[in-house]
Amino acid sequence: MRWILLLRAVNLGPTNKVAMKDLKALLEGLGHTEVKTYLNSGNATFESSSRSAKALAEAVEKALADQLDLHVRACVRRDAELAKALEELPDLPGYVAITVLFDRPGSGALRAFLDSDWSPEVVQGNEQVLYIGFQDAAKTKLTNVKIEKALGVSCTARTPSTLRRLLS
Secondary structure (H helix, E strand, O other): OEEEEEEOOOOOOOOOOOOHHHHHHHHHHOOOEEEEEEOOOOEEEEEOOOOOHHHHHHHHHHHHHHHHOOOOOEEEEEHHHHHHHHHOOOOOOOEEEEEEEOOOOOHHHHHHHHHOOOOOOEEEEOOOEEEEEEOOHHHOOOOHHHHHHHHOOOEEEEOHHHHHHHHO
């Protein structure tokens, strides 16, 4: 089964540095095959017989901490899940990002979040992803930290073009 790995907050400035060759070696050391890394942002694809995204993510997080002294969250999704997220991408104004939720938020928290006025940003989504159209991404108040606090789950954002590259 083909999986996609998204690491939260790596290689963004001086902290949480990880070389893609080290990430590839780490994933291969966990027994995964067909490992490919993308860009320099903690994106990777791999094949694994595992059926549990949660178990895969936990193993990656533990290995990152133990082997590379890197303490970051990992999100693992089946390629079909991210392909579906791209298929359902609404037409949004501005700079568009797909925020992948690491876990399912409570339905009340998600509904309250989606019903909130995030102007000037436009937000849509479901229990797996949020679609955000940023009017001025550099000045937005709708950060991943704010999303995580509101929903009670970790998240990481990618552009649609990055997700398309990971799926190709």
